[in-house]
Structures are given as structure tokens and as C-alpha cells.
Amino acid sequence: MSETILEVRNLKKYFDTPKGKLHAVDDINFSIEEGKTLGLVGESGCGKSTTGRVILRLLNATDGEIIYKGRDIRTLSKNEMRELRKEIQIIFQDPFSSLDPRMTVSEIIEEPIKLNKLIVDKEKRFERVIELMDLVGLSRRLINTYPHELDGGRRQRIGIARALALNTKFIVCDEPVSALDVSIQAQILNLLNELQEKLKLTYIFITHDLSVVNHFSDDIAVMYLGKLVEKASSESLFNNPIHPYTQALLSAIPRASLDNKVEKIILKGEITSPINPKDNCRFADRCNYATDICREKEPELEEVAPGHFVACHHFKG
Amino acid sequence: MILNNSILNVEDLVIRYVTEDGIVEAVNGVNIKIEKGKTLGLVGETGAGKTTTALSILKLIPDPPGEVVKGNITLSDIDIMKADENKMEEIRGEVVSMIFQDPMTALNPVITVGDQISEAIYIHQNVSKKEATEKAKEMLEMVGIPGNRLGEYPHQFSGGMKQRVVIAIALSCSPKLLIADEPTTALDVTIQAQVLELMRELKKKFQMSMLMITHDLGVVVEVCDDVAIMYAGRIIEQGTLEDIFRSTKHPYTEGLFNSIPSIDDRKAKLKPIRGLMSDPYDLPKGCAFCDRCDYQMEICKTMKPEKVHFSDTHFVECHLYNKNKDFKLNNGGK
Numbered sequence: 001m002s003e004t005i006l007e008v009r010n011l012k013k014y015f016d017t018p019k020g021k022l023h024a025v026d027d028i029n030f031s032i033e034e035g036k037t038l039g040l041v042g043e044s045g046c047g048k049s050t051t052g053r054v055i056l057r058l059l060n061a062t063d064g065e066i067i068y069k070g071r072d073i074r075t076l077s078k079n080e081m082r083e084l085r086k087e088i089q090i091i092f093q094d095p096f097s098s099l100d101p102r103m104t105v106s107e108i109i110e111e112p113i114k115l116n117k118l119i120v121d122k123e124k125r126f127e128r129v130i131e132l133m134d135l136v137g138l139s140r141r142l143i144n145t146y147p148h149e150l151d152g153g154r155r156q157r158i159g160i161a162r163a164l165a166l167n168t169k170f171i172v173c174d175e176p177v178s179a180l181d182v183s184i185q186a187q188i189l190n191l192l193n194e195l196q197e198k199l200k201l202t203y204i205f206i207t208h209d210l211s212v213v214n215h216f217s218d219d220i221a222v223m224y225l226g227k228l229v230e231k232a233s234s235e236s237l238f239n240n241p242i243h244p245y246t247q248a249l250l251s252a253i254p255r256a257s258l259d260n261k262v263e264k265i266i267l268k269g270e271i272t273s274p275i276n277p278k279d280n281c282r283f284a285d286r287c288n289y290a291t292d293i294c295r296e297k298e299p300e301l302e303e304v305a306p307g308h309f310v311a312c313h314h315f316k317g
Numbered sequence: 318m319i320l321n322n323s324i325l326n327v328e329d330l331v332i333r334y335v336t337e338d339g340i341v342e343a344v345n346g347v348n349i350k351i352e353k354g355k356t357l358g359l360v361g362e363t364g365a366g367k368t369t370t371a372l373s374i375l376k377l378i379p380d381p382p383g384e385v386v387k388g389n390i391t392l393s394d395i396d397i398m399k400a401d402e403n404k405m406e407e408i409r410g411e412v413v414s415m416i417f418q419d420p421m422t423a424l425n426p427v428i429t430v431g432d433q434i435s436e437a438i439y440i441h442q443n444v445s446k447k448e449a450t451e452k453a454k455e456m457l458e459m460v461g462i463p464g465n466r467l468g469e470y471p472h473q474f475s476g477g478m479k480q481r482v483v484i485a486i487a488l489s490c491s492p493k494l495l496i497a498d499e500p501t502t503a504l505d506v507t508i509q510a511q512v513l514e515l516m517r518e519l520k521k522k523f524q525m526s527m528l529m530i531t532h533d534l535g536v537v538v539e540v541c542d543d544v545a546i547m548y549a550g551r552i553i554e555q556g557t558l559e560d561i562f563r564s565t566k567h568p569y570t571e572g573l574f575n576s577i578p579s580i581d582d583r584k585a586k587l588k589p590i591r592g593l594m595s596d597p598y599d600l601p602k603g604c605a606f607c608d609r610c611d612y613q614m615e616i617c618k619t620m621k622p623e624k625v626h627f628s629d630t631h632f633v634e635c636h637l638y639n640k641n642k643d644f645k646l647n648n649g650g651k
Contacts, residue, residue: 043505181363182533182573182577183362183572183573186575186576186587190589214578215587250580251510252506252509252510253535254509254535254536254538255580255581256534257562258559264510266514267507267510270477271475
């Protein structure tokens with residue numbers, strides 16, 4: 001078994017709003033082994049992106065521990081954090097707004113290397129940029145172009161090259177393909193897969209699209225309103241989804257096939273407000289199986305089968 | 318004229334945009350026919366010309382830079398090409414309406430949803446303001462929103478609810494044709510499922526025809542009867558759901574299928590289509606898909622492919638089938 005690279009314990013992130021405390025991430029636990037991918041899945045507002053940002057300390061957590069290679073990221077000093085950022089990186093969803101429009105491709109990729117004084121010699125740095133461009137499949141002739149001249153897929157490749165520019169070991173991929181066309185989406189997914197194998201990377205793959213994570217992840221954690229509702233290996237989660245929300249989410253995906261039709265579970269209503277949530281099951285209002293206990297008590301995440309965790313009063317495997 | 322059931326008939330439509338950088342050939346000879354009560358899915362990637370085609374039906378192509386070079390559009394026996402602006406104002410909303418992708422920007426933020434729905438009813442139907450409001454309330458309830466929220470503003474609604482409001486506006490005058498441009502792309506999957514379900518119900522109820530623009534073949538399966546695959550401004554393959562899904566003919570259509578991560582088969586490897594769509598400023602002389610095609614032949618570089626028909630419903634534009642209609646793609650059909 002490979003080693004645990006990241007462990008998140010009782011992680012919380014609350015935001016103060018005029019209406020009260022917004023519980024974006026509310027007491028979640030998970031761990032990832034080195035070289036593996038964890039898919040963090042959920043719909044808008046479930047707290048998946050906040051989780052990714054809190055792990056990288058782009059946002060400060062309200063409470064909990066983020067143990068990366070044995071050290072709690074939350075306790076690191078500014079200098080230690082700067083050192084660590086050479087290893088942990090993020091790829092953003094929108095390659096249109098995450099790149100500086102006034103920098104050329106080579107400047108964008110070169111920047112982190114230069115700032116971290118990783119390669120001081122200008123010529124060697126240039127060689128490294130070329131190497132990175134080759135690695136992510138960017139043609140060398142694009143080296144002096146600006147982001148606006150390129151399509152979404154190529155821009156996302158720049159974002160990936162930049163994330164890999166340092167001694168990267170761990171990447172938070174925040175919806176890296178949702179802004180791209182399907183044919184390009186497949187190119188980027190395959191690229192991320194190859195890079196993982198080649199460079200032994202560990203990913204947290206944040207997405208709303210279960211079919212994308214299915215292809216990609218070793219383990220999957222499903223989030224709903226700041227809580228983890230189900231956590232399992234991809235295989236176990238897809239073959240045997242247990243939480244009513246996971247089941248609905250799986251059934252709602254439009255399948256591009258005339259065979260294996262799946263009965264759709266249509267959920268009532270929409271996601272409720274994460275501001276000052278009550279101590280009950282947060283999915284209860286939309287759940288087709290909700291009873292009194294669901295409206296009174298919050299379900300704990302319990303292991304219902306080896307490695308398969310579910311937070312539900314009624315469904316326990 | 319031959320008596321037929323078709324609501325929309327587009328013939329040989331050519332549209333281009335004249336810009337400072339050159340001429341963008343957006344739509345290059347498109348034919349579309351939709352019968353009463355049927356839904357056609359127009360599928361393609363960014364820049365394929367789907368939205369331009371749709372806008373031309375409403376005569377909403379911005380001119381300049383847009384320019385409808387040639388073609389005929391007949392909508393419910395009305396010649397759109399000859400209709401003037403006054404006539405178009407009558408047609409829009411009454412005969413055809415459109416739902417846009419982004420419900421966040423499709424609504425006016427400073428007008429209540431009630432007023433936005435009743436506006437269309439008041440303009441098109443001979444009713445008093447009060448009656449229009451009454452009808453607006455009915456419409457709102459029909460799309461699953463409590464009627465007493467009539468006086469609220471768009472920002473008080475969630476994304477899914479806003480799209481329901483947009484649907485209510487579009488259907489308020491019972492149009493014969495509804496054009497839906499990626500109506501669920503901006504929504505979460507569980508909300509998407511709700512909205513698609515609603516659209517299916519309403520389509521049946523109003524016996525409406527629909528042109529569904531989407532890039533998602535999964536959505537196509539859920540709502541469409543026929544499918545047209547668009548690439549670089551042309552429909553390169555068209556057929557019924559069965560035709561397209563079970564006997565895929567065009568290499569691009571095959572590529573689209575292979576690019577989709579399948580939820581039911583996680584071991585299947587993704588086979589992306591290599592390269593990018595050709596530059597619309599400079600389309601190749603031959604087949605526009607040629608550079609990205611795994612089956613490329615000499616003839617593809619120099620000659621545009623002609624239509625090859627496999628049945629009354631199914632055709633493809635590809636040189637592979639010129640001599641041999643039985644040619645099989647590596648992975649054709651799913």
C-alpha cells in the first residue's frame with residue numbers, strides 16, 4: 001500500500017455574511033494516498049471548490065487539520081508555506097480568466113520558476129519552458145503568443161504547464177474540463193492521466209460531472225451542502241451507490257446511449273441555504289425517503305461496507 | 318405548394334460574418350426540416366454555427382457584421398426572408414420563441430418576473446393588462462413556481478427557477494416552434510433533470526415543435542426525435558436517434574461518441590478527436606473535418622463531400638461512402 005500524502009481532519013470553513021454564518025465546508029474528513037486521485041463531487045454551492053482552496057491555504061480554514069506529509073499545513077509559517085507551494089498546485093476551471101492576458105505563453109510558464117529562483121540561468125530556464133510545453137502537448141511555435149490568441153484547450157494546457165513548472169507532487173484540479181468542448185475535454189483528461197503516471201502526481205479532482213470522475217478517480221467523495229454524504233472507491237460508489245443523493249445524482253446524468261436506460265430519480269426542489277443550517281440531515285428537504293428522524297438529527301458518516309462510508313439514517317448498505 | 322406537416326423549413330442557408338480580420342463562413346448551406354410536434358437536436362461544438370442558424374430563423378443575426386448570403390426559411394408558411402421588422406415582431410413570441418443558455422442574463426433584473434411574462438401575453442394577445450397578469454400567474458404555476466412569486470425579481474430566484482421563468486415567457490403565447498439554445502448547460506445535473514422533464518411535458522401538452530441546440534449527446538437522447546450533427550457550418554450527418562446512435566456513419570460523429578466519458582463503462586478509454594476545428598476564416602477546400610479525421614483519403618483534401626443517403630431519414634456527407642455504402646467505421650454505432 002502506498003503512503004497517505006494528505007489527510008483532512010474535521011475541516012471546517014465558515015464565512016461571515018450579513019445573514020449569519022455560511023457553512024461552506026462543515027466538518028469533513030478524508031485522506032488521499034500518494035499517486036492516487038480523489039474525486040470531490042457535488043453541485044454548485046456544495047463547498048467542493050472551497051475545500052480545494054482551503055487545502056492549499058488560499059483560504060484559511062475555520063477549524064480542523066490539513067496534514068500534508070505529516071505536517072499540518074495550517075501551522076506552517078509564511079516561509080515554510082512558500083516552500084511547500086512548490087509542491088502543491090492548482091489548475092482552475094476557466095482558462096480564459098486564470099491567465100494574465102498581457103503575458104506571453106513562455107512568460108506565463110516561466111513566472112513561477114523565476115519567482116521561486118528555481119533556475120536562475122536565463123537560457124536554462126528557457127529550456128525548461130520548452131520542456132514543459134512539450135510535456136503538455138503545446139506546439140513550440142506558440143511560445144510567443146498571448147492567451148487570447150488560443151482556444152480553451154490550449155489555454156488549459158498552459159495552466160497545466162504552469163502548475164507543473166515547479167517540483168509539483170500534488171495538484172488540486174478544480175473543474176479543469178468543464179469549460180471545454182467534449183472532443184477537447186477528452187484530450188485534456190487523457191493528458192492529466194498520462195502526466196499522473198509519468199510524474200507520480202496526486203490529484204484532488206473537483207467536478208460536478210460524475211461521468212468525468214468515474215474515468216479518473218480511485219476514490220470518490222460526494223458533497224452536499226458542506227457535508228460529505230458518501231465516500232468510497234469509485235468502483236464501489238458506481239456499482240453500489242447508497243445515499244439517496246448519490247443515487248439521484250447518478251441517475252440524473254444524461255446518458256449518450258439508447259441502451260441501458262436508467263430510471264431517473266427526479267429530486268424535489270433545489271439546494272437549500274448553507275447559512276445557519278439546522279442540526280438535521282441537510283438533504284432531508286429534497287429526499288424522497290425523509291422521515292422525522294432526518295429532520296431532527298444529523299446522520300453521521302458511517303462505514304457500511306469495507307471502505308464505503310455513508311451519512312444517512314435509512315440507507316446503510 | 319405541397320401540403321405538408323412541416324413547421325420549419327430551412328433551405329440552403331448561407332450566413333457569413335464580415336469582420337476586419339476577414340470573412341467568417343459561419344453557416345455554409347444548411348437544410349433543416351421540422352415537423353409538427355417533433356424535436357430536432359442540433360449538435361456540435363463551439364463555433365459549429367448552431368446558434369447562428371437558430372438566430373437566422375428569428376431574423377436576429379446582427380447586420381453588420383452578419384450577412385445572410387442566401388437561403389430560404391419558411392416558418393409555419395411564413396417566408397421569413399421576405400418578412401419586414403413589423404411582421405417579425407408579430408412572429409417572435411407568437412409563432413416562434415427562443416430559450417437562451419444563460420438564464421442569469423436572459424431576464425431583466427429590474428422588472429418583476431410577473432411583468433416579464435405578462436409583457437409577451439399583453440403584446441401578442443388581445444387581452445387587458447389584468448387578464449395578462451392572470452395568464453402569467455397560470456404560466457408560472459405551469460412551470461412549477463408558486464403563482465404568488467409573480468411580484469419577485471429575478472435575483473430572488475435560483476438558476477433553475479430562472480430558467481423555468483424563461484421557459485414560461487417563451488411558452489406564454491403557445492408558439493408553434495420553440496428554439497432552445499443549450500437550455501440546461503448552465504444548470505446542475507439534478508436541476509437539469511428537472512428542467513428536461515418539464516420541457517418534455519410541455520412539448521407534449523402544447524404539441525409544439527422544437528429545435529434543441531446542444532453539445533451534449535446525452536441530452537439529445539432525452540428529448541429529441543431526430544439529430545443533426547453540425548461541423549464547420551454544415552450538417553454533416555442527420556438521422557433519427559436510432560440512425561445516429563446505432564449506425565453512426567460520419568467519423569466526426571464517431572469521434573464525438575468516443576470522446577464522452579461513459580458513466581456505465583469506466584474502463585473504456587477516451588479517444589479524443591485530435592486537433593481543433595478548422596479556422597472559420599479559412600475553411601479547407603475539401604472536407605472541413607479532413608485534418609482531424611482518422612479515415613482521411615486523398616480526395617478529402619480537394620473535394621467537398623456530397624450527401625450520401627442511407628434511408629429517407631439518414632444521410633451523411635463523407636467520401637467514405639461514395640462507392641461503398643456498406644463501409645463500416647471502426648467503432649460505428651453504440
